[in-house]
Amino acid sequence: MAQILQKKDIQVIKNLKAQGKKIVLCHGVFDLVHPGHILHFEEAKKMGDILVVSITAAKYVRKGPGRPYFDDEMRMKFLSEIACIDYVMLSDGYTVDDIIETVEPDLYVKGQEYAKPEDDITGKIGEEVALVRAHGGEVAYTTGQVFSSTRLINKALPSLPPEVKEYMEDFHFRYSMDEIKAFTEKIQDKKVLVLGDAIIDEYIYSRIQGLMSKDTGYSARFYEKEQYLGGALAIARHVASFCENVTLMTVVGNEDGVHSRILDEMSGNMRVKLTISNQFPTIVKTKYVEANPKRAELNKLFAVNNLPDPMCIDEETMQKFKDVLLEKIKGYDLVILCDFGHGLVDEEVQAIVEHHANFLALNCQTNSSNYGKNIITKYHRANAFTLDQKELGLAFSDYRKSEDELLLQLSEHLQSGGFLTRGSSGAECVEGGKIKRCPALTLQVKDTIGAGDAFFSVASLYAAVGAPYEVAQFMGNIAGALASNIVGNKEAVEKVNVLKYASTLLNV
Structure with a gap:
């Protein structure tokens, strides 16, 4: 079982790093953990010795009203039960900057869907990469199958009003996010x-x-x-x-x-x-x-x-x-x-x-x-x-x-x-x-x-x-x-x- 770690207790990570352990960091909202996340975490863990997973605090999640579906405590609790994860942390900001600066990972791992900066809606991936390197780390991308928590939540949970879900099921066949x-x-x-x-x-x-x-x-x-x-x-x-x-x-x-x-x-x-x-x-x-x-x-x-x-x-x-x-x-x-x-x-x-x-x-x-x-x-x-x-x-x-x-x-x-x-x-x-x-x-x-x-x-x-x-x-x-x-x-x-x-x- 992973330990839920507050930033004030970061000395635990620093001690492991001093022992020569390679620290790997993954970050996301992780609103509904699915098989794609598990594969992502397992592949990331193989790249180092200690896997830290951080989530964006609910008040900073920018996916619209009603998101995240699960609160901070529930999302961290679920992640802490995943065997390959060693530590879980909460990021207090729209970006992961506070966690990168605190953990100073040797490797920051993202999914393959983030490998092309031009596909990033937020425009922040490039800044994250620069910050990781400024703190002595590098960036890697996993290659597993890509799933979507958002799609699963929209389809399986009552996250959207019925009329919105019906409207979007029609709308998305005619207009794409790329358009x-x-x-x-x-x-x-x-x-x-x-x-x-x-x-x-x-x-x-x-x-x-x-x-x-x-x-x-x-x-x-x-x-x-x-x-x-x-x-x-x-x-x-x-x-x-x-x-x-x-x-x-x-x-x-x-x-x-x-x-x-x-x-x-x-x-x-x-x-x-x-x-x-x-x-x-x-x-x-x-x-x-x-x-x-x-x-x-x-x-x-x-x-x-x-x-x-x-x-x-x-x-x-x-x-x-x-x-x-x-x-x-x-x-x-x-x-x-x-x-x-x-x-x-x-x-x-x-x-x-x-x-x-x-x-x-x-x-x-x-x-x-x-x-x-x-x-x-x-x-x-x-x-x-x-x-x-x-x-x-x-x-x-x-x-x-x-x-x-x-x-x-x-x-x-x-x-x-x-x-x-x-x-x-x-x-x-x-x-x-x-x-x-x-x-x-x-x-x-x-x-x-x-x-x-x-x-x-x-x-x-x-x-x-x-x-x-x-x-x-x-x-x-x-x-x-x-x-x-x-x-x-x-x-x-x-x-x-x-x-x-x-x-x-x-x-x-």
């Missing part, structure tokens, strides 16, 4: 401009204590406050994970620290062009939330914003913004316009974008501050559009028509394909007069705020490089599922996580 990776590589070189309202999302974490003793309002206890970059800022961060050339253009107020904070938190490969207004404030949307004691999803209690009435940015600031936009817009392959209806996109900005964008991805949002006043049909042209069910209903206000009929009507109006997000019912896409559906890929959520923006960001990118809209919808749905498990816009949806989740789902 998706090819579209992803095309995205990388696109020059993208993100336009839209900048928003700061503020979360006040609290707990309802009851009613006020002398009034009818709620009484709540404050715990903490956090702020995240939202609106166009969040969309630009999602896009920058996929593209090397991203520019964000927006308007913000002159509040202390806002400008520097945005520049500090945006990706290093992004150009940020902020037009500063001395009159219009940076938009802050404050949400009072309460942790749910029985599930991960946050309860939304109340929301407040600082939007001025009317929502009009001063003329001087708008003219500066329009001048820069008109000068630069033609130089971008793709313009992603996120119109939140908070004053940035007036008729003139709309005209500039519609007339000069080479490829226009459009999202025109309805919210409580602009309800019924920011309708997507004010636009006359797009190359791809995204909206939700409520926004589609407001677009034509025709209760006699079905949702599909309205979606087709909007597609004809904008002369483009597009996407309809449907919350827990998934999404629909329209292309060439045909509608295709994709179910919600997960019903495990923490916070749905920002999920639609993540869908819009990623689906637009794939549509812009010529991917079938069904593929773009699938990738957007993945981004939305991942974003719904991130509180607010605390983190961007990362390309590697989207690809890993796509690989998981296609492995049916």
Whole structure:
């Protein structure tokens, strides 16, 4: 029986190494150990004297919501019962770097499917090899038959909702992971401009204590406050994970620290062009939330914003913004316009974008501050559009028509394909007069705020490089599922996580 070893007890390995023992390291998620893993471990053990097997801690596994299927304790326990393994360790990171630096193996052994760095979705294998060699070790690859824990789990265990499993069994016969990776590589070189309202999302974490003793309002206890970059800022961060050339253009107020904070938190490969207004404030949307004691999803209690009435940015600031936009817009392959209806996109900005964008991805949002006043049909042209069910209903206000009929009507109006997000019912896409559906890929959520923006960001990118809209919808749905498990816009949806989740789902 193998010993489960903590990093603080690594002297045990060092002593064996000092005795001349050759230390071999294998690493993975090992969510469901199968015959391929056993053969891999046995072949690795024959390459040295002591076999150490490490697993990625659950919170760092990037295979989508609900993975790993088995927790850290169960996965380590199972591995510890395999005769050829001597020590089992837990890696606290997205990569195996912490284990390599701690164990300093003489040999780091991977399966043959990792022998070609170009096939690695994470792009980290080359870095792992370099780190092993920097610590005096070498890398080898086993030659046994390749199995897949992910495929076994998808087929044998209730890891996917039935409608998702059925959808993926059909989808994977028409589209492969290699095709998706090819579209992803095309995205990388696109020059993208993100336009839209900048928003700061503020979360006040609290707990309802009851009613006020002398009034009818709620009484709540404050715990903490956090702020995240939202609106166009969040969309630009999602896009920058996929593209090397991203520019964000927006308007913000002159509040202390806002400008520097945005520049500090945006990706290093992004150009940020902020037009500063001395009159219009940076938009802050404050949400009072309460942790749910029985599930991960946050309860939304109340929301407040600082939007001025009317929502009009001063003329001087708008003219500066329009001048820069008109000068630069033609130089971008793709313009992603996120119109939140908070004053940035007036008729003139709309005209500039519609007339000069080479490829226009459009999202025109309805919210409580602009309800019924920011309708997507004010636009006359797009190359791809995204909206939700409520926004589609407001677009034509025709209760006699079905949702599909309205979606087709909007597609004809904008002369483009597009996407309809449907919350827990998934999404629909329209292309060439045909509608295709994709179910919600997960019903495990923490916070749905920002999920639609993540869908819009990623689906637009794939549509812009010529991917079938069904593929773009699938990738957007993945981004939305991942974003719904991130509180607010605390983190961007990362390309590697989207690809890993796509690989998981296609492995049916």
